[in-house]
Every structure is written in C-alpha cells, then in structure tokens.
Amino acid sequence: MNAALLIGLSLQLSSCSNDFLEEETYGEVKPSEMTQAANVERAIISAYSVLNGQIDGASNAFNSPDSNWSFGDVTSDDCYKGGGGTGDQNNIHQMEIFNANSTTIDIVRKWMALYEGVKRSNEAMRLLNASTDFDPALKLKRAAELRFLRGHYYFELKKIYNRIPYIDETANTVADYAKSNTIFTSEELWGKIEDDFKLAYTDLPEIQTDKGRPTKIAAKAYLVKCYVFEKKWQLAYDASTEIMSSSYGLLSDFQQVFLPENDNNKEIIFAVQHSINDGQASSYNGSIGDRLTAPGGPFYAQYGFHRPSKNLVNAFKTNSVGLPQEDNIDVLNSDKVDPRLDITVGRPGIPYKDLGVLYSTTWARDLATYGEFAPKKRIVSAKSPFYVTVWPYVNALNYYIIRYAEVILWRAEASVEINKLEEARALVNQIRQRASNSTYVKTLDGTANAGNYNISTYTLPWTNSIEATAAVHTETRLELAMEGHRFFNLVRWGEVDSVMKTYLAVEKTRRTHLTNAFFTKGKNEYFPIPQSYIDGFAPGIITQNSGY
Template sequence: MKSYKILLLLIGVSVFGCSDLEEEPVGLLSPEGFFQTTGDIQTAVDGSLTHAINEMFWGRKLSVALMLRSDMVALASNETRRVEMDEFTTLASNGMISEFWPKTYQGIAAANQAIAGAEDVGVADEIKNPVTAQAYFARAFYYFHLVRLFGDVPYIDAPITDVDAATSMSRTPASEVYANIISDLEFAKAWLPNTVTSRAIPSKAAASSYLALVYLTMEEWQLAYDESTEVINNAGTYNLALESNFQNLFDASVIDASLEPIFALDYNNFEADDNAYDQIAPMTGIRGDVRNSGGGWSIAVPSLEVYTTWDAGDYRRAVSLDDTAKFDDDNDPETPDVEYPYTQFDVSAHEFAKNVPYIAKYTRFPEPFARANARATSHNYSMIRYAEVLLIAAESAVELGNNASALNYVNQVRARARMGGETMTGASVAVTVAPSTVPADLTGTVTVADVLEERRLELAFEGKRWYDIVRRQLGGVAFGTSGLEGAKSNFSSTDYLLPLPEDELERNPNLLPQNPGY
C-alpha cells in the first residue's frame, strides 16, 4: 500500500502547551469521543495555537522568511533556501516554504478539530462558544498568513480523515478565503471576552484588530477604519494602551505586564521535542558577541542604510538596532571583553560577521533561554499591538479623506517614540534616553506614504514590512536602485506571491496551476 505524508490529514491533535496555557506535552488525542467538556475544547485550541510557536512557523522559518523578503533585512549566509528568499530566486522546493506551509495547516487542522468537537459538548452556547471562538480566531490567523503569502490556497474548515479526499483538494480563490477569514473573526469577536489573563489568549480586541488589518489588506477602507477605531474607542474596556517605554515591548522580563500587545505568541523557555521553541534571537544576533551564551549566528542582518537613514534622535532606532557590541578577542576569560563599534564587528573573525548594526529587539532581553545563543527564549512576540491599530486607523483615514483623524493617530505613535526610556547598548550597558523632539508631530496633509513609513519604523523587524510591500505593490521602489538594500534585479511582480510547495503539488496535482512565475 502506498504511504502518504499528507499535511492536511490530522486524525489526532498533537498538544504541546504554549505560554501560560500548558508547559508539558500531553500526547495525542483521539478526537472520536474525546470532546466531553469545554476543557476538552480548550485543550484542542491550545494545541492549535502551539503550532504557531514552533520553529517551523514563528520560531524561525516563517518569521525569518518575512524579514528576508522585506527591504530592511539582508542575508549573511550562503544557505540556499535563505538566499532564495533574500534574492527573489525562490523555487517551489524551497526548504523554508516546505516547513512553514505544513505547520500552518497543522494549526488549522487542530482548530478544525476544536470547532467540530465543540458540537459534541452538551452545554449551552453561552458556556462553550467563548472557548470555541478561540479556535475560530486561530483558524483565521493561520489562513490570513497563507492567503497573503500564496494567494489561492486549499481552504479546509472541517477535520479530514480520508487520504483520497486529502489528495484531491483544489485551491480556493483568495476572495473566498478572505470571506471565510472575516466570518471566523466575526464569530470570534461576538463571543470572545473583552479581557484575558494572557495576551497569548485571543480576546475580542484581538478579533476586532485582525478584522481591521484584514479589511486594510483588502482595501476596504471604511471597514478598516470602523474596526480599528472601535478598538481605539474601547481601549479602556479592552485594557489596552501604548506602552510608555518602547523598549519594554521587547523585554521578556516585563512584557507580560504591558497593555500594548493585543495578541502575542508567548514563549516560555521551553524546548519541546517537536521544535516548539524560539530561534529568532540567534538568527538576528551578532556573530561573536559575548551575550546570550555565544552571541548570535549573523543570519538576518539589516543593511547599513536602514541605520543611516533612520533619524538618530528617534528612540526606536536605539531600541531596534545594536551599533556596539563586546567581543572576547583572545578567548581568555581572565581578560576583559572588548567593546567595538559596528564598523569593527568583523573582529569575531567569522566570514558572516558584518560591519553593520544588528537587530536588537530580540537579543537584549530574552530572559531565561534553554540553550546557548538564546535559543528557546522567554519572549512574547506581538502579532498585533495597539500601535499598529492606531496606524491602521491612520492609513484608512487617509484613504477616506479624514486628515484630522490620520494626524491624530499617527502622532500618538510618534509621541510615544519621543518619550525615550531606559534601554541597553549592544555592549550590555544600561542607558537612559531622555525625551526628545524626534520624531516631530506630522502637520499638514498626511499621505499614505507617511503612514507606511511610520509602520516601517514602528514595526521594524516584526514581520510586517513584507506584507505592506505586497498589499501596496511597493516592490518596484523598495527593491530598486534607491531601495534600502540597493537594487534586487531578480524581483518582479510575480514575487508578491510565493510558490506552492513542490512536494504538495506532486502529491496533489489538483493544486495546479502553480503561481505565475514559478
């Protein structure tokens, strides 16, 4: 009998705890007869969300792919799959795609199990729907990534246990996928609570915020404005606010108390057997740096222009980038480590060390981590936070001709950036950055370009920039001669979508045709 490895087939739900939900694997669940209580639904939901913190999804593969495809992060590596992402020579056999595609569908499959299983739980809707709504949110979260990355994709909204059915599915038009995402988020918004004990648990604000972002992506400006301003106008009810110190958003020791994250992937210094852990700190860290038990791997590294074109008075630059570091030049623990500016980072004598400032958001305050180089950190990664909702409202307001509102929302974000705060240099020296006049409030007429630039800086290295480039079709400029990384000659409009994985097409020809250009 022919053996199939089918990403769409999930007979059991693999549950490994994430964040505050669980910390130990509890095995494989047989869905038949399992769902008896709302606690059983919650277990399946937790399993779905745990797929997102896997190394194959946000732990490294998807998060780094999004960085490399943006115009803010270059590559210091010769690994083929990363080179393809960075240089827009991506093949359908790319090893990053072949890992985050199935992991995304595993998250969807687990959400589908929770939703289907909830039908067997004999309690009132008022009791079980707030739990089931988390699964609807998770399914929308995963599909929103897929549809933006690949366009038309197979849309599955129920458990699949039949191999023949799994290998005969076709792709669903992107417009239908978006409609289903909206439907899921509307259900989630109707039933999720206003506040949650952890931002790793979906809330009403999370559903509404994602609806705003979905509508922004679809260029439904009024709907994007309505949803984002609903969140803003109910910030008190939802317990949301801008964090006073920008650095705190990337400090694992204090982020749990912040009111800014709306939905986050929460790591917990736990390395599961299935790679459910975080590697972004080593991927972005400085090669040879003495921090984090070995520094980083110097893989995803900004171009120098990202640093030099960023106003030095903007506190966000100091938080986002390391322009100094310490190295152990002589490998002698008895002698002091030596501090160097970024122009001399190559003192680590490694071929991939670059003399440019490195990404600092994930290397300064990872808190406890399970392995050297800050692998398996304690970070919370904000998938959407209050500052982005303000910028969604600003961008949609510009499109609607509501300049006063656009000014208000952009300038709230800029005002926080001017507040300064306590941060740390790459040499692990605590510094206090005083309030400044940079960035100044915008005046006059706000343009779409103004808001996109604010998003680029505010959300730098958070997996947002590539999606902005795609939805606004900015590639011609971003990857042209005036781009931050210089000209990328291989880029074309077909690169706005990734190719479907080659092995999936081989297993299921019904997924053809491949995306144009591949």
C-alpha cells in the first residue's frame, strides 16, 4: 500500500508473542488472496507483532521500547540514562536533560513504531471486513481485538506526543493518510480512543485461549486508564468496579510478579508477550527494547542503562511506623526501608536475584557519572532459561502494560476525587499489605532479611483530600517504579513541573550529567512530533508541539 510506505514504516514483521503469533507474515501472501480467512488471521497477527517496538531487522528497538524506560523513567525522577557516559546514546541523554528535539532518533522511532501498529490494525480491519469466508462469530472477536490494539497504539501516541493525526480503517489512498494533527481537539481524540475500547469490550470474550490476546476486562481496564488520564473520576471509579470483582487479582508475593515463569498470572491484565529461543532470528521476540538495561557485573552484559536514581532509592525509606518517610535524605544501612526497594533496585551489599552474589558498585558502568544502583525488578536472573546469555542479551519476561495493582491505584485516585477517602485508604492498604506479606530479600545464607525492612498500612482515617492524594501518588510511585510510568503520571497529575524542578535542584549537586537539565513548563510535558514526518509526509498540515 503506497500510503503505508509514505509513512516510512517497514512491512517486515517481528512477532513479539508466543505460540499464536508464530505465523507466516502476511506481506508474503499474494494480494488477491489477502481476504482469505487464514491470511486475514496473519494480518491480525501482524498488528500484534509490533507491540514490542521492533519494527524492522535492526537491533535498535531500544529506541522505541515497549516498556518506555527511556520515555517514562529516564525523563522522570526515578532513574538516570546510564551507560558509558553522556555520549553513549546521547540521544537519550538529551531526553533526560529535556533538550531533545524533533530529529532525536528515539522520538522518531517511537512515532514510527506506534503508527506502524495503527496502520497494521487498520489494514487488518479492512481485510477482515472484506473477507467472505471468515467465521462470523470469530470475526466479531477479531474485530474487537483490532479495536483494542488500535486503541493501545493511539493511547501511547496521545500520552507521548499529545496532538496527533488520527487515521482510521477507512484510509485507502495517500491522501487518506495525510491528516492534520489539529483536526480533532484533545477531547475528541480521547473520545475516539475510548470508542475503540468500548467497542472492544462489547465483543471480546471473558477468557482468551491464546495468552496475549486481550479480554473483556482488559478493554475495561484500558478504558479506566483513559478516564484517569482525562480526569473523568466518576467514570473511572464506576468502570473499575467490574474489574475489582473479576477473576483478576493481586498475586500474593510481589517478588513473584516479575518472574517470566509467572507471566500471564492473575495480576496481569494485558501484556506484551515476549519469547526467546522460538526460531525468531536474534531472539527479536524477546525484550529487545530493554536489551541495554543489562546491569553488568559477572553475569550480565556491561550495557548499564536504566539506572535508578538516588531520589527513587530514598523514596523507599520508611519511618518508625512503617510509612513513607519522604525526606530525600540518602538511605543508610541502618535506615528502615520498604521491602519493595530491594526487589526493584540493585543496591550494594544486597544479594542480586538468585545468583548467589552480592550486588557491588563494581558492576556499575561509569560509576562516577551514574552512581551505584542498578535495575532489578524487571531483570531476569542470568541463571534462568528465560534469559539469553549471548547477544542481544534479551529475556522472555513479558512487559506488563496493565496489571491489577495499577487498577487498584487508579480506583484509589478516583475514590479521593469523589470524596470516598476511606475507600481510597483501604485500596492503598491492599497494595501495602501485599508488599508486607511478600517474601523479603534475604542474606546469602538465607538466615535473615538483607535489609532493615519495615512497612505498614495506613491505620488512621483519611480526612484530608490533599494528604490522601499525596499518599496515593506516593504509593503509585513505589509500586510501579522502573516500569515506565512515572513521567506520564507526573504529567497527568499536573505535578511534573514542580517535581522535576525540585528533583533537579538536588540531583545537580549529586550527578554532574544533569548540570544542564532544565524542565520547561508548557513544553516538556510532551515530546516533539518528528520533523521527518512534518517535512516528508505531511508538509504544511502538521502543527509542531509548543516550544519545539
């Protein structure tokens, strides 16, 4: 399709799921046969296959990662870029100091990957609608899946770039793809994204045989996510009710949530399916977007990106009664800390995974620039059969787009906003109680806790909405740390300007690589629209985001 080519996106497929995605690419089928049921299924599979950000035969999906580690964590107070100094992937360094522009490769590649997902979803819808031999009942379900996928790709585009061109399945010519990004208001764009999830909810099943396909509850959860981004609090609260009473729930042990052998457990509402050793060249179905996050040391590649900030580590400190301390004073070995800290972050002197060794500052690449901490939560043990110990050093841990814990926190937010403060407290306490009941990281001999862990629930009633909101936001940060959500949450909360300026004022005294970092309100909440798209595909009809 010429219009698709003008978007500048490859038709080469790189499946990111497990068994049900291991199919022949639909680009290899004759055009005259495309509406045959089997080939339509392949077109649908292709819409799934770019969920992991891998859109071509290159190994640089780390410029468009499904986990958003560079877009959602590095740009926040949760972590530093890492790597071998500011010149190593300097493009991400520019994002970290808020100096990226419309030609930054990550900003361009992420746009390409997401619009490739939109395009494939739209084309699969067209083929599905035109097919005459597709089972009618299955057709409804597959159409719902495509609606869900398109909703996901547009949601990501909206939260990253804000003002975006909206193209639906009626697009057929070059002109149909050349759309302005100011045709629809922000509210209208959100409405279109909501509509996809509403329609998906209607026809999706309660249970999918193939892991990785969305369910009815996944569509409802994504709709809740839309509502909280739009601050439609009553709708978010009401929509979350069905999820609260569904078969989804919190896994009993926080540490067990992030093991690839537990992928698709009851807490995972929708995830990008990663797999390795499945016949795909270079294990591109694995966590290819996160391959630079390997923490170094004696077991991992010495890439060393996605490094937790000192500010994040300090956020896990607890007071004498086990509640967040929030003083941003450096954690000492004697300090009490939330047990999730040593599941989320590699700290010197604390055992790392099940490797039988203590994490050490010697693991840290460019220790002087980026400090001593390493990612840990989403790093797979080097001893695991789900980890590739050779290049490109990827793993089969799925990326969780929505997990049940996040829905609990969204409902808690909504509860505060509609003046159900005690319900919000009970919801936050569910998260904290799970953390308290989880298996703690132990010393190497297993005889004691590795840290001075201390966590409790909120026992006093919540009567002040401002304090309740702050508590929910803090819990959201702790629970979801290093999962790619932090920056986007700060933006939707309207806190990003104050939080980042306070963060940078202190961090510049700790980390010299942030000397030139400066967050500009009214600009840096969103990323620029790629200049190559403005000039090459839609000249004269695209309005660049403010400040770029």
